[in-house]
Amino acid sequence: xxxxxxxxxxxxxxxxxxxxxxxxxxxxxxxxxxxxxxxxxxxxxxxxxxxxxxxxxxxxxxxxxxxxxxxxxxxxxxxxxxxxxxxxxxxxxxxxxxxxxxxxxxxxxxxxxxxxxxxxxxxxxxxxxxxxxxxxxxxxxxxxxxxxxxxxxxxxxxxxxxxxxxxxxxxxxxxxxxxxxxxxxxxxxxxxxxxxxxxxxxxxxxxxxxxxxxxxxxxxxxxxxxxxxxxxxxxxxxxxxxxxxxxxxxxxxxxxxxxxxxxxxxxxxxxxxxxxxxxxxxxxxxxxxxxxxxxxxxxxxxxxxxxxxxxxxxxxxxxxxxxxxxxxxxxxxxxxxxxxxxxxxxxxxxxxxxxxxxxxxxxxxxxxxxxxxxxxxxxxxxxx
Amino acid sequence: xxxxxxxxxxxxxxxxxxxxxxxxxxxxxxxxxxxxxxxxxxxxxxxxxxxxxxxxxxxxxxxxxxxxxxxxxxxxxxxxxxxxxxxxxxxxxxxxxxxxxxxxxxxxxxxxxxxxxxxxxxxxxxxxxxxxxxxxxxxxxxxxxxxxxxxxxxxxxxxxxxxxxxxxxxxxxxxxxxxxxxxxxxxxxxxxxxxxxxxxxxxxxxxxxxxxxxxxxxxxxxxxxxxxxxxxxxxxxxxxxxxxxxxxxxxxxxxxxxxxxxxxxxxxxxxxxxxxxxxxxxxxxxxxxxxxxxxxxxxxxxxxxxxxxxxxxxxxxxxxxxxxxxxxxxxxxxxxxxxxxxxxxxxxxxxxxxxxxxxxxxxxxxxxxxxxxxxxxxxxxxxx
Numbered sequence: 001x002x003x004x005x006x007x008x009x010x011x012x013x014x015x016x017x018x019x020x021x022x023x024x025x026x027x028x029x030x031x032x033x034x035x036x037x038x039x040x041x042x043x044x045x046x047x048x049x050x051x052x053x054x055x056x057x058x059x060x061x062x063x064x065x066x067x068x069x070x071x072x073x074x075x076x077x078x079x080x081x082x083x084x085x086x087x088x089x090x091x092x093x094x095x096x097x098x099x100x101x102x103x104x105x106x107x108x109x110x111x112x113x114x115x116x117x118x119x120x121x122x123x124x125x126x127x128x129x130x131x132x133x134x135x136x137x138x139x140x141x142x143x144x145x146x147x148x149x150x151x152x153x154x155x156x157x158x159x160x161x162x163x164x165x166x167x168x169x170x171x172x173x174x175x176x177x178x179x180x181x182x183x184x185x186x187x188x189x190x191x192x193x194x195x196x197x198x199x200x201x202x203x204x205x206x207x208x209x210x211x212x213x214x215x216x217x218x219x220x221x222x223x224x225x226x227x228x229x230x231x232x233x234x235x236x237x238x239x240x241x242x243x244x245x246x247x248x249x250x251x252x253x254x255x256x257x258x259x260x261x262x263x264x265x266x267x268x269x270x271x272x273x274x275x276x277x278x279x280x281x282x283x284x285x286x287x288x289x290x291x292x293x294x295x296x297x298x299x300x301x302x303x304x305x306x307x308x309x310x311x312x313x314x315x316x317x318x319x320x321x322x323x324x325x326x327x328x329x330x331x332x333x334x335x336x337x338x339x340x341x342x343x344x345x346x347x348x349x350x351x352x353x354x355x356x357x358x359x360x361x362x363x364x365x366x367x368x369x370x371x372x373x374x375x376x377x378x379x380x381x382x383x384x
Numbered sequence: 385x386x387x388x389x390x391x392x393x394x395x396x397x398x399x400x401x402x403x404x405x406x407x408x409x410x411x412x413x414x415x416x417x418x419x420x421x422x423x424x425x426x427x428x429x430x431x432x433x434x435x436x437x438x439x440x441x442x443x444x445x446x447x448x449x450x451x452x453x454x455x456x457x458x459x460x461x462x463x464x465x466x467x468x469x470x471x472x473x474x475x476x477x478x479x480x481x482x483x484x485x486x487x488x489x490x491x492x493x494x495x496x497x498x499x500x501x502x503x504x505x506x507x508x509x510x511x512x513x514x515x516x517x518x519x520x521x522x523x524x525x526x527x528x529x530x531x532x533x534x535x536x537x538x539x540x541x542x543x544x545x546x547x548x549x550x551x552x553x554x555x556x557x558x559x560x561x562x563x564x565x566x567x568x569x570x571x572x573x574x575x576x577x578x579x580x581x582x583x584x585x586x587x588x589x590x591x592x593x594x595x596x597x598x599x600x601x602x603x604x605x606x607x608x609x610x611x612x613x614x615x616x617x618x619x620x621x622x623x624x625x626x627x628x629x630x631x632x633x634x635x636x637x638x639x640x641x642x643x644x645x646x647x648x649x650x651x652x653x654x655x656x657x658x659x660x661x662x663x664x665x666x667x668x669x670x671x672x673x674x675x676x677x678x679x680x681x682x683x684x685x686x687x688x689x690x691x692x693x694x695x696x697x698x699x700x701x702x703x704x705x706x707x708x709x710x711x712x713x714x715x716x717x718x719x720x721x722x723x724x725x726x727x728x729x730x731x732x733x734x735x736x737x738x739x740x741x742x743x744x745x746x747x748x749x750x751x752x753x754x755x756x757x758x759x760x761x762x763x764x765x766x767x768x
Binding site: 155156158159160161164166169234236243246248249250251252253254255256257258259260265268269272274275276277278279281282283284285287288289290291292293294295296297 | 539540542543544545548550553618620627630632633634635637638639640641642643644649652653656658659660661662663665666667668669671672673675676677678679680681
C-alpha cells in the first residue's frame with residue numbers, strides 16, 4: 001500500500017486522482033487530503049476513503065465537518081495545505097494538484113520530509129524551480145510530473161541518460177482558438193475559450209491553453225524538470241493531442257509517448273511509477289481504423305505569450321514569477337468577465353516589462369514579488 | 385574500446401556497420417570480419433582497420449588475400465563464419481549481418497562464448513528462436529536487435545518491465561507494390577520490386593518487403609525477442625516509415641520510436657547501447673515544416689504471406705523453418721528471373737502445406753528440414 005497525501009482533491013486533476021485511487025483500493029491508501037470550497041465533494045471522499053486528516057480553504061467550514069466526521073482531524077487555509085503535505089511520519093507520496101502558486105510551500109515542506117512529489121501544479125516549478133530542484137537533489141526525492149506533456153517526456157526518458165537528450169519537443173493542440181486569426185480573437189467570449197478541442201480540463205488551464213501561456217509555463221517547467229537549456233526545448237502544434245511530447249536523443253532517435261487524450265493515464269502512471277498497472281482507462285489506440293497524426297510548426301507571432309515565456313525563462317531570476325503571477329490574475333479577470341481575451345496578453349507583457357529582475361531570488365523575495373505583481377493588477381482593474 | 389566481430393561486412397547492413405565503425409574509431413575495434421565474395425570490399429576494410437582475422441565464402445580467394453595481407457589470418461566457408469564469431473578470448477560483441485539462415489550456427493557459438501549478439505539476421509531467430517532464447521538465458525548475454533522495427537521496440541522497452549507489455553505494434557511501409565492490387569501484381573518485374581519507397585536495403589529484404597514476408601519474419605522474431613504471444617503482436621501500415629514500431633503498455637500508454645528511415649540509426653544504437661553517441665547520421669526530424677504520420681490497418685488478404693507467418697508462428701515447431709527456407713529460395717528464384725513475383729507466395733504456401741510439423745525440433749532436425757525444403761524447390765524449378 002502506498003500512502004497518498006493529496007493537495008487539491010476537488011479540482012479537475014484532483015477528481016481524476018480520486019478516480020484512480022478508487023480503481024486500485026489494494027494499491028493506494030489516501031491518508032490526507034485538501035479541497036478548497038467544495039465541501040460536498042470532500043464529504044464524499046471522507047465517506048469512501050479512510051482519510052485521517054483533511055483540510056479546507058475556509059475556517060468557517062470546519063464546524064460542520066468536525067460534527068459529521070468526529071474521528072477525522074481537520075485543518076484549513078495555507079497551513080492546512082502544509083499539514084496535508086507533511087501529515088504523519090509514514091512513507092508516502094504527495095500529489096500536488098492545486099492550481100496556481102499556492103502549491104509551492106507545501107511542496108517544499110513535503111520534500112523536506114523526503115516524500116516523492118507527483119506534480120500537476122506547474123506553477124510550483126515555474127516560480128520555485130531553482131529552489132525545488134536544489135531541494136530535490138539534497139533530499140534525494142523523485143519529482144514525477146503528472147501533466148500529459150511532461151509525463152510523456154518522463155516516460156520517453158525511462159532507462160535513458162539525460163545527458164543524451166538533444167532536444168525536447170513539447171506538443172500542443174493549439175487550444176480553443178487555434179483556427180482563429182489574431183484579428184478574430186478580439187471578440188471571443190469566455191464560453192468560446194472554455195471549449196478545448198481535445199482535453200477535458202479545469203477552467204484556468206483551458207484558458208491558458210487558448211493563450212498558449214500554458215505551453216509557456218510547460219517550457220519553463222521542462223527546463224527545471226529535465227535540466228535542459230531553453231534552446232533544447234521546442235514546441236510543435238499537434239492538433240490531435242495523441243503524441244503528448246517527445247525526446248530526441250543525440251543519435252537522432254526520437255521517443256514519443258502517445259495515448260488518447262485522458263489525464264487519468266499520466267496520473268495513473270505517476271502513481272504506479274516505475275511500474276505500470278493494467279487499466280480500463282480510456283480506450284487503447286485503435287489501429288483497425290486509418291488515422292493521421294499531424295504536426296505543424298509553432299507560430300510565435302500568433303502566440304506571443306509563448307514567445308515571452310522563453311524570454312522570461314532564459315532571463316531567469318524573478319521574471320518567471322512575474323510572468324506566472326500576472327498570468328494567473330489576468331486569467332482570473334477574464335474568467336470573471338472583467339477583461340477581454342486579448343487583454344490577458346497585455347497584462348502579462350505589461351507586468352514583465354515593468355518589473356526589475358532579481359537574480360537568484362530567495363523564497364521570501366519570490367513570495368513578495370508575486371504578491372506585488374498581483375496587487376498592482378488588481379488595483380488597476382479595481383477588483384480589490 | 386569495444387571489440388567487434390562482424391559477420392557479413394559486405395552486405396547492405398554490413399557496409400553500414402563499417403560506416404559507423406569509421407565514425408567512432410576511438411570507441412570500436414574491428415577484430416574479425418567476414419564477407420562473401422566481395423573480395424575488393426574486404427581488402428578496403430583490411431587496409432582501414434586493424435583486423436586480425438577475416439573469412440570469405442570461397443577457399444579460392446584465400447591465396448590472393450594471404451599474399452597481400454600476410455599479417456592477417458584467414459578462414460573460409462561456414463567454418464570461417466564460426467571462427468569470426470568466436471575469434472580470440474577477449475570480450476566483445478558479435479554483429480550478425482549475414483543474410484539468411486547461415487547466421488544461425490555462428491550465433492550459437494558466439495553466445496556460448498558469452499558474447500552479446502547484435503542481430504540484423506532475423507532468420508537466426510525465426511528458425512532457431514527456441515534454441516537461441518534458451519541459450520541467451522543460460523549464458524546471460526544480450527540479444528540486441530539491429531533492424532529498425534525491433535530496435536524501435538527495444539528502445540521503447542528501455543527501463544520498462546516486459547510483463548507490462550500489452551501489445552507490440554510493428555509498422556510497415558507496405559513495400560514497393562503497396563499501391564498495386566493483387567491483380568496488378570501479376571506482371572511486376574524485379575526492377576519494380578527493388579524500388580522500395582523509403583528504405584535503402586539489400587535486394588533480398590527489399591523483395592521480402594514487397595511480399596510482406598519480411599514483416600512475417602519480423603512478427604516471429606518479435607515473438608522470440610520480446611517474449612510476447614502472437615496475439616500481442618499487431619502490424620500496421622505506415623507509409624512514411626518514420627515511426628519504426630511501438631509498444632502499448634497495460635496502462636494504455638504507447639511508446640513510439642521515430643527517425644528518418646536510415647538503418648545506420650538502429651545500427652549505431654545497437655553498438656552504443658545502453659548509451660547513445662552523438663552523430664551526424666541522417667537528419668534529425670524537422671518540426672519547422674508541417675508533416676503527417678499516416679497509419680492504416682493491415683490488409684491480410686493483400687499480403688497472404690504475412691497472414692501465413694502468424695499461422696506458422698503460432699503452430700511453432702519446424703514450421704517457421706519451412707516458411708523461412710521456402711521464402712529464401714523463392715526470393716532467390718525471383719531475383720534470378722526464374723519465377724514471377726506471385727509465384728513466391730505459391731512456393732511458400734506449397735512448402736508449408738506439404739511439410740509435416742516436428743514440435744521442439746533439435747538443431748540437427750532444423751538444419752535437415754531446412755535443407756530438404758530448399759532442395760525440393762530447387763529440384764522442381766530445375767535450378768540444380
